[in-house]
Amino acid sequence: MKNQARILILLVLLLSSFRLFAAEGLRLAVFDVDATPPLGSAMAYDPVKRLDELTLRCRGVVLLGAGQPVVLCAMDWIGIANEGHDAFRAELAKAAGTVPNRVAVHALHQHDAPGCDFTAEKIIKELGVQGYSRFEGEFQRVVLGRAAVAIQEALPNAQSVTHFGYGESVVKEVASQRRIRGLDGRIRATRTSSTRDPAIREEPEGVIDPVVSLLSFWNGDKPLALLSAYACHPQSYYRLGIPSPDFPGIARFIRGQDLNGALHVHFNGAGGNVTAGKYNDGAQANRMILATRLAQGMREAYEKTEKFVATPGEIGWESVPVRLPIAPHLDDEELVGKLRATPPKGYISFADQLAWLRLWKAGRQLDVTCLRVGKTRMLHLPGELFVEYQLNAKAMRPDLHVMMAAYGDYGPGYIGTAAAYPEGGYETGPTSSSVSPEAEAVLLDAMRKLLQ
Numbered sequence: 001m002k003n004q005a006r007i008l009i010l011l012v013l014l015l016s017s018f019r020l021f022a023a024e025g026l027r028l029a030v031f032d033v034d035a036t037p038p039l040g041s042a043m044a045y046d047p048v049k050r051l052d053e054l055t056l057r058c059r060g061v062v063l064l065g066a067g068q069p070v071v072l073c074a075m076d077w078i079g080i081a082n083e084g085h086d087a088f089r090a091e092l093a094k095a096a097g098t099v100p101n102r103v104a105v106h107a108l109h110q111h112d113a114p115g116c117d118f119t120a121e122k123i124i125k126e127l128g129v130q131g132y133s134r135f136e137g138e139f140q141r142v143v144l145g146r147a148a149v150a151i152q153e154a155l156p157n158a159q160s161v162t163h164f165g166y167g168e169s170v171v172k173e174v175a176s177q178r179r180i181r182g183l184d185g186r187i188r189a190t191r192t193s194s195t196r197d198p199a200i201r202e203e204p205e206g207v208i209d210p211v212v213s214l215l216s217f218w219n220g221d222k223p224l225a226l227l228s229a230y231a232c233h234p235q236s237y238y239r240l241g242i243p244s245p246d247f248p249g250i251a252r253f254i255r256g257q258d259l260n261g262a263l264h265v266h267f268n269g270a271g272g273n274v275t276a277g278k279y280n281d282g283a284q285a286n287r288m289i290l291a292t293r294l295a296q297g298m299r300e301a302y303e304k305t306e307k308f309v310a311t312p313g314e315i316g317w318e319s320v321p322v323r324l325p326i327a328p329h330l331d332d333e334e335l336v337g338k339l340r341a342t343p344p345k346g347y348i349s350f351a352d353q354l355a356w357l358r359l360w361k362a363g364r365q366l367d368v369t370c371l372r373v374g375k376t377r378m379l380h381l382p383g384e385l386f387v388e389y390q391l392n393a394k395a396m397r398p399d400l401h402v403m404m405a406a407y408g409d410y411g412p413g414y415i416g417t418a419a420a421y422p423e424g425g426y427e428t429g430p431t432s433s434s435v436s437p438e439a440e441a442v443l444l445d446a447m448r449k450l451l452q
Contacts (some may be wrong), residue, residue: 014177026161026310028217028224030263031150032059034145035076035114042134043114044078044347049241056113056243058147059265061217061225062096063371065159066315069098070371072227073105073147074265076245077113078347079106079410081279082355084116084137088144095148096155100320104369104380107407108268110246111238115410116140116348119355127336131307131344132351163218164314166376167305168212171297175271176278177206177234177387179425187425190245193235193275194282200330201278208232208274209390212294213378213403216262217310222224223262226255226380227300229403231269231387236280247276251292263297265404269386272414273427291326308374316323316372320446321365324382324412325436330357348413348432356411356434356450365410368443370450376401377451381443383412385434386427387421392444397451415439 039048060073071092080088089100096103107115114134121135171296180203182188195201212230216223234248245252252266280286308314332340335354342350371378377400379393394402416428418437426432 026312027158028161029062029154029158030225031154032057032263033146037114041139044134044321045239046241048243052103052244054245056245057194059144062151066312067104069096070317071096071103074201075107076110076249077107078109078111078115079107081117081410082359084118085409087118087332089146091148092151095151102317102368106267106405108248109407110234112242112244117355119359120351123354124351127339129339159219159224161310162220163307164310164373165215165216165305165307167301168211168298169297169304171230171294173277173293174277174293175208175274177208177209177219178273178275187423190426191275191277193233193277193278194237194280196281205278209387212297212301215373215378216305223259225263227265229267229269229405231271231390233271233272234276235300236290237282237284247287247290249293250296254295268407269404270366270387270406270442272384272389273386274299279303314374318450319367319369320449322368322442322444322446323365325438326360327434327436328432330434332357353434369444379404379447380408382409383415385415386417388417389405393447396448
């Protein structure tokens with residue numbers, strides 16, 4: 001009996017030790033909440049006229065057991081900027097028990113969707129100008145609260161991560177270069193998301209990154225979360241007043257139906273100068289065609305995934321603060337005058353630019369961060385980056401699997417390469433980019449530090 005009692009005690013101690021080890025090992029919590037604005041509320045361009053079958057989502061993962069928790073969040077909104085972005089990082093960090101420096105929040109940049117900028121909201125109220133209802137942040141704060149609660153509720157149900165995986169595949173006939181150069185090197189045409197001119201559609205694909213990358217986390221043979229990234233503007237058609245996750249959201253939905261037990265989180269890569277315009281003339285049927293092509297690439301990336309045993313030592317998080325140089329054309333007094341005199345138009349408005357300028361004057365820095373998972377590196381960057389940044393990052397470390405999520409803090413707007421600014425074009429013009437050409441050197445240096 002004594003021996004049996006000793007054995008029983010030993011088994012209890014071993015079980016307790018195993019539970020303690022499991023609790024301290026790598027774990028993953030997932031969250032997913034509705035981010036669809038209600039009828040009548042403002043989106044980036046139009047008020048909501050009706051709701052569709054597919055909702056907008058705010059979803060992501062919390063990675064536990066490798067230092068302080070890491071939160072990755074992707075939102076079906078056009079952009080989250082300035083103090084709006086700060087608020088999302090701060091509240092999600094608080095909910096996860098971590099610090100904002102270890103939270104990455106990204107928009108997918110769909111256009112039939114809301115934006116978020118609490119700095120611009122404050123400026124509009126201070127100036128008392130009318131017509132900028134898209135900056136009213138009541139609904140955005142509701143979604144932020146939902147996401148924070150969802151994280152708190154998900155943490156006790158976090159599952160053990162035994163493996164991680166990486167796979168990639170080429171996506172065919174979706175992405176194409178937006179900026180068409182003439183013989184003089186200047187931009188002669190813009191291949192927008194829906195391009196009706198057949199001659200412009202016939203131009204070569206140009207500089208793109210056709211690869212969709214897929215980072216996955218597993219518990220044994222069970223996938224817990226699949227994180228994909230692909231660089232392309234997500235529009236097929238818009239301005240209908242119907243909130244839509246557009247073709248990337250539909251592709252994500254398709255894959256979620258293929259593998260219903262895992263959360264699929266999709267990020268937009270450096271797609272500032274990349275659209276589906278070569279393969280889309282604006283016909284509504286093209287939305288599903290583009291979605292199925294992207295979903296097929298995601299499916300192939302999953303099928304090609306190579307799995308590795310996960311340990312806390314394989315996971316890391318690094319951050320480099322950057323101060324992006326301001327666009328020289330931005331002037332506080334001039335922007336205030338334009339705000340008072342000019343009706344709101346477009347997404348990057350005078351209010352967006354003034355919010356970014358005032359925070360920059362106050363010394364604002366942005367975090368460029370990197371998640372390390374084995375030989376995979378997932379970079380997180382601000383703004384509407386040109387695809388060359390993503391290609392440069394991959395070239396810096398060809399021995400690694402480098403993937404990128406852009407559209408973090410949307411305050412800077414478009415961020416072109418230094419060479420792109422003298423070429424002209426909408427993306428690097430004074431209405432679109434709030435940084436100077438010197439931003440390229442700053443970001444490349446930050447990426448180099450993180451990848452080394």
